Amino acid sequence: MPAPFRLYNTLSREVEDFTPAEAGKVKLYFCGMTVYDHCHVGHARAMVTSDMVARYLAHRGWDVVFVRNYTDVDDKIIRRAAEGGEAPLALAERYIASTQEDFRALGLITPTHEPRVSTSMGAIVQMITALVERGHAYESEGSVWFDVATFPEYGKLSGQRVEDMRQPDEAVPGKRSPVDFALWKAAKPGEPAWDSPWGPGRPGWHIECSAMALDTLGVEVDIHGGGLDLVFPHHENEIAQSEAAHGCAPYARYWMHNGLLTMASGQKMGKSLGNVFGIKEALKAFPAEALRIYYLQVHYRSPLPWNVEALPDALGLVARLYEAKDNAEQMEGDEPLAVVTRELGADAARVVELASSFRERFYAAMDDDFNTAKALGFAFELARAVNRFSNHKKAKKRGGPVARLALDAFAVLAEALGLLGQSGDAFVEEVKDKRLPALGLTREGVEEKLAARVAARAAKEWERADALRAELEEAGIQVMDRPDRVDWRIRLDVREDA
RNA sequence: GGCGCCGUAGCCAAGUGGUAAGGCAGAGGUUUGCAAAACCUCCAUUCAGCGGUUCGAAUCCGCUCGGCGCCUCCA
Numbered sequence: 001m002p003a004p005f006r007l008y009n010t011l012s013r014e015v016e017d018f019t020p021a022e023a024g025k026v027k028l029y030f031c032g033m034t035v036y037d038h039c040h041v042g043h044a045r046a047m048v049t050s051d052m053v054a055r056y057l058a059h060r061g062w063d064v065v066f067v068r069n070y071t072d073v074d075d076k077i078i079r080r081a082a083e084g085g086e087a088p089l090a091l092a093e094r095y096i097a098s099t100q101e102d103f104r105a106l107g108l109i110t111p112t113h114e115p116r117v118s119t120s121m122g123a124i125v126q127m128i129t130a131l132v133e134r135g136h137a138y139e140s141e142g143s144v145w146f147d148v149a150t151f152p153e154y155g156k157l158s159g160q161r162v163e164d165m166r167q168p169d170e171a172v173p174g175k176r177s178p179v180d181f182a183l184w185k186a187a188k189p190g191e192p193a194w195d196s197p198w199g200p201g202r203p204g205w206h207i208e209c210s211a212m213a214l215d216t217l218g219v220e221v222d223i224h225g226g227g228l229d230l231v232f233p234h235h236e237n238e239i240a241q242s243e244a245a246h247g248c249a250p251y252a253r254y255w256m257h258n259g260l261l262t263m264a265s266g267q268k269m270g271k272s273l274g275n276v277f278g279i280k281e282a283l284k285a286f287p288a289e290a291l292r293i294y295y296l297q298v299h300y301r302s303p304l305p306w307n308v309e310a311l312p313d314a315l316g317l318v319a320r321l322y323e324a325k326d327n328a329e330q331m332e333g334d335e336p337l338a339v340v341t342r343e344l345g346a347d348a349a350r351v352v353e354l355a356s357s358f359r360e361r362f363y364a365a366m367d368d369d370f371n372t373a374k375a376l377g378f379a380f381e382l383a384r385a386v387n388r389f390s391n392h393k394k395a396k397k398r399g400g401p402v403a404r405l406a407l408d409a410f411a412v413l414a415e416a417l418g419l420l421g422q423s424g425d426a427f428v429e430e431v432k433d434k435r436l437p438a439l440g441l442t443r444e445g446v447e448e449k450l451a452a453r454v455a456a457r458a459a460k461e462w463e464r465a466d467a468l469r470a471e472l473e474e475a476g477i478q479v480m481d482r483p484d485r486v487d488w489r490i491r492l493d494v495r496e497d498a
Numbered sequence: 499g500g501c502g503c504c505g506u507a508g509c510c511a512a513g514u515g516g517u518a519a520g521g522c523a524g525a526g527g528u529u530u531g532c533a534a535a536a537c538c539u540c541c542a543u544u545c546a547g548c549g550g551u552u553c554g555a556a557u558c559c560g561c562u563c564g565g566c567g568c569c570u571c572c573a
Contacts, residue, residue, distance in 0.1 A: 013502085031573070032573085034571090034572080038573090040573090042572090042573060043573050044571070044573085050573095074571095075553095075571080076572095109541085153499090158501065158569080159500095159502070160500070160501050160569065161500075163500090164499075164501075164569080165501095165567055165569055165570085166499080166500080178570090179570080181570065205570090205571090225573095227572080227573030228502095228503085228568080229567075230573070231502090231568070231573065232501085232569065232570080233568095233569085233570045234570090234572090237570085244548085250543095257573095259573070260566090260567070260571095260572095261573085262573075266514075268567070269573095288528090296508080297511070297512095297520090297521080298512095299509070301503090301505080301565080302503090302504080303504070303566070305510090307510090313509095313521080315521095316522075317521065317522085320521080323536080327536085347537095371512075371513095373511060373512050373519095374511095374512050374519080375520085376520075376521090377511090377512065377520035380519095380521065381519085381520075387535095387536055388536080390536080390537095391528095391537055397536085435531085457531085462532070465531090465532090466531095466532070469534090470530095470553095473534090474531095478533095478534055479533080479534070480533090480534050481530075481531095481532095481533075482535090487535090489534085489535080491534095495573075
């Protein structure tokens with residue numbers, strides 16, 4: 001049986017117990033990208049949030065059906081394409097490729113379905129037809145509009161009343177009411193168009209998600225999510241269309257919205273505000289896990305200020321966890337756990353205690369509206385205990401049974417949050433691969449200086465050794481003299497422009 | 499004008515009725531040739547302010563101040 005959990009429902013504005021439409025199954029629909037540009041770190045937050053939800057629920061035994069769409073037919077795509085003299089779908093195709101590259105780099109799991117508007121026209125036209133037949137939509141000059149007046153519950157998601165809404169400055173010809181919205185837009189010359197009972201045209205922004213959700217998940221979605229900025233009008237309109245068309249069951253049982261990434265000034269990051277920071281830009285110099293923990297440190301519903309300066313700190317958090325994982329991985333021994341625990345003292349017992357209760361505490365936090373910040377706190381506690389234990393002389397040779405409990409706990413992070421999925425060694429190498437070029441360094445150059453310093457130390461030429469170390473440190477390399485070897489790491493307090 | 503969110507240490511942040519998780523930075527210590535990492539100790543009588551409810555509030559209510567989002571481009 002899948003584990004029960006609670007989540008905040010935007011519809012009720014309360015944290016509710018989750019009950020699925022079908023026992024054991026969770027049908028997720030998250031709004032994906034409109035592909036007219038490269039994705040930025042604000043999009044990444046939404047994507048990591050949905051990824052976390054899908055990963056975690058699957059980890060907890062739910063049969064997860066995860067849908068994330070691509071909007072590849074859209075006004076902005078058409079405009080961009082016209083500006084560049086490119087076919088709209090070709091432009092969309094390029095940005096889908098770019099987006100997929102980013103999603104892979106972010107380590108996002110692949111959704112069950114990734115429908116595209118351009119290949120969902122049948123479902124879209126069918127749904128609009130149903131709305132017209134049921135009297136919820138009307139055709140006018142080749143366009144079809146949703147008649148908001150026929151859906152009394154309009155505004156229930158965003159808590160707004162039609163009367164209170166600001167009226168647009170200009171009336172749009174063909175619309176009965178300013179709040180009515182387009183289901184189908186008649187094609188203008190030169191625009192991409194698909195055939196329909198109302199003539200050539202293309203879908204309005206909102207209908208696509210309703211149609212694709214119906215197509216992939218059926219009339220009732222369990223959790224529908226997206227950024228907070230989609231609550232109105234996008235999701236409000238989806239509810240109106242879908243519930244009016246289906247005439248039964250709620251469109252989505254739960255609405256989940258992630259807080260927006262804001263700028264230091266507090267304003268949100270948005271393409272229209274011209275203050276974007278690209279995913280590619282961030283991942284060029286930092287491992288994906290740094291970005292991921294940057295998001296996961298904060299509850300998904302809170303606004304999150306974007307601060308590039310904080311990326312090294314985020315990387316430090318991941319590095320700290322990997323350090324513990326690495327320490328645990330290096331411990332050996334196959335004695336019975338009870339023996340090791342008894343003979344290696346209180347620090348071993350502490351690891352056993354924290355590691356064996358980890359799942360319970362981690363799950364409790366996650367089951368309460370996906371409290372990743374709290375859940376991660378437990379991981380840091382465990383990491384400290386592991387590191388403390390690893391200082392014991394006997395830990396490396398005999399601590400294995402204790403360490404394996406900790407590794408089992410860390411494995412939960414990998415499955416549920418997409419963190420700590422690689423070995424400690426591999427992570428250190430990844431950091432070097434990303435950070436060395438960002439700091440203008442090469443492995444060969446570093447190794448060369450390091451070798452010279454090792455020689456100087458062997459000859460006890462401390463001044464020369466210290467001078468070489470100072471050079472490395474200035475460049476951004478931290479030298480670590482271990483008892484058995486010399487190790488080095490990337491300093492996180494040195495910026496690339498230094 | 500309408501709807502809604504937020505304000506916790508120098509910084510990030512969890513906690514939403516029972517007496518402040520976690521991380522960074524900082525101070526001292528163990529370790530080290532010296533460092534670094536790691537570990538240990540310390541670091542908010544207090545949760546924007548003012549009232550109220552309560553045996554008890556950061557947590558509930560009211561007001562004030564400050565910041566932000568949405569009201570048909572937006573993850």
